[in-house]
Amino acid sequence: MGGIGKSFGRAIELDPSSSAAHNEFAAFLLRPLGQVDEALYQLRIAEKNDPLSSQIRSNIAEVLTSAGRYEEAARYCNKLPADHPGRNRCLGRALLGQGRTEEAIRILVNPQTGADRASLGYAYARSGRREEAEKLASNLSPRPLQQALIFAGLGDKERTLDVLDRMAVLGPVRMGWILSNPELALLHGDSRLKALRKKVGLPE
16 A cells, blocks of 8 residues: 555645645545554644535544544534534444443434444444344345444454455455444454454555
């Protein structure tokens, strides 16, 4: 992925005020590689240049959530417009990270997308509502990422890793996004996760 980094560096050198260049550098290279501090630095520059961008605010919230900085993430989620399609999931995940599971469920209870349903399923799993979580996972069978998050919430390493292994064909950028989800924290330190990261071309 080194060539991508050089391309972004050149784009920023040519136009340092380009919010898109800083935003995409963070989203498509730094975050997948797990370089959270640098990703946030680039996103702060993007935000300064385009302070009203919902996409940039959403990306900042995502990175803060990945970093476990849930209260900050929630503040950025709350800055998103009420009709922003990812607002409820953004805030629900931040609340889950703070251990405010029942509040998160109330926000996520009317899911609009597969990603929303996955977050709701994860929340159900964490609150002990296993039957509801399993039902959502079953309904999401065509969407392996969403299933993986629910399986992780259920504490099921085997099913989580099985699904993620089948997703390795997505390549390093998309797998980097997926594996940065804090919902997958139960896999940290597992040798199979290290092998998967190596398989898709991500640093261990």
